[in-house]
Amino acid sequence: MRKVRVRFAPSPTGPLHIGGVRTALYNYFFAKKHGGDMLLRIEDTDAARFVPGAEEYIVESLNWLGIKIDEGVGAQSVGTFAPYHQSERKAIYRKYIDQLLAAGLAYIAFDTPADLEAKRLEIANFQYDATTRNLMTNSLTLSVDEVKTRIKSAEQYVVRIKIEPNLEIKVQDLIRGEVIFNSSVIDDKVLFKSSDELPTYHLANVVDDYLMEISHVIRGEEWLPSAPLHVLLYRYLGWTEVMPEFAHLPLLLKPDGNGKLSKRDGDRLGFPVFPLNWKDPKTGETSSGYREAGYFPEAVVNFLSLLGWNSGTEQEIFSMQELIDQFSLDRVSKSGAKFDYEKGKWFNHKYLQSKDNKEIATIFQCLLGEKGIVEDTAKVTKIVSLVKERANFVTELWGQSSFFFVAPKEYDAKTVQKRWKTETPAQLMELIDVLFAIDDFSAENTENIVKDWIEKKEYNLGDVMNAFRLSIVGEPIGPHMFDIIAVLGKLETIERIQRAVININN
């Protein structure tokens, strides 16, 4: 088997879509599993759709996710097949266009967009192919001299592939098996346009994959219909022997209804469809990303990996290395996968629980800083350890722990009604005395003493504790009470109880 070399070849037309992320991931797993290379090539053959910043966004996204590029754009060392931007490879493509032209496997066409539009109106289901090309304005219908003069007078033209009709073209797909197409259904695709001296995707990707010695083309299912064209191109160029193997991945579908997951679905349903936040430089429109939404890259990687692939075991949580070790194209499913955001949250929850408290505390400190709260790492770490199990995201930690940092300003009305009884103030005043007398304010010690007191006085445990919680937290939420007051300290605890007794009237 030849050296595995795969490429991720996005177009810099905007932020990297989450479906693209999964494609990149599968390419990466496959490459690393087989000790191969992962290349990043930028397919910028359409200047009109170029969006500034998109390329940087793509590189940063892959970086964030932990996908390491071995070669090409964003790689440590550039690589031997540079350049990796298609816009910088004009001369290379021109050479192969000329080869195709000389061999009579492609031809020059002068039809303007308006001409084509007219033809489509004139002929139902018009397709530029063997049955119609002799009706058009091209080097097959014009004399050699006429073609020459037109080119000389700077008339715009395109080069089209001359598809031989009625051939059976077999595409071997690693996921779907053999897929057979009849060449007659393929149109004479534009390979090159004189207007910008650039090829279109079809020619460029074949030429580059060949020159860059790509062994496997792993891409989305939307490319399956054009795969026979690519196979034909390899044949026309004489590269059949080294043609890469193909694998067409199932699509990522929208959670409700059907169809490809799109940017709009994210906006509509309230979840990100991009790895990172993005602001469109032209429209100023912003899109949210997983990173900023509080996701760990490992969780996103894990979640996405299982949308269309499974290990065959009942394992759900996978590290990047496990994914690489266990990945196999023949365990990729054939049908599209609906995007289940709820499960995505669960993955993040799992990763949050398994993370080191101190590491989470560091991230949480940044969020606290934005609120003007500065606390030392040890204390924040302790708080994180107490509340993280009830959160899916670091960003949810504040909602679970704000009372550690800020005393309650008001008390949840429903809880007051339910838990604040006539005897409560007196009991809490007693509690203050009990707590005041304690020197060792550790959770274990305060719990023993307070519970002994409740028992001795024959108070109702629930009554006292719930009122206690209301005084300290202001709401019926939070971890073990004695853990909370151990963090708050004696003084703050007593002050909060006093304040509650003064302020709560029921």
Add this chain to the structure above:
RNA sequence: GGUCCAUUCGUCUAUCGGUUAGGACGCCAGGUUUUCAUCCUGGAAAGAGGGGUUCGACUCCCCUAUGGACUACCA
């Protein structure tokens, strides 16, 4: 319209001719608990339809239906 791809619980999926069709998310119930969560236990929940092939089909074949992708001088 044409071509191609697909079709197991609501969702992601296991099953590669013989299983009580398994797991996970979500949902529901119960338990733990001073609250809310977490957690634990349990539950409901699936082979699109019709023909074949076979002793036996979720699994193989065909048809139908449904869904999707593609059908640009975009990728």
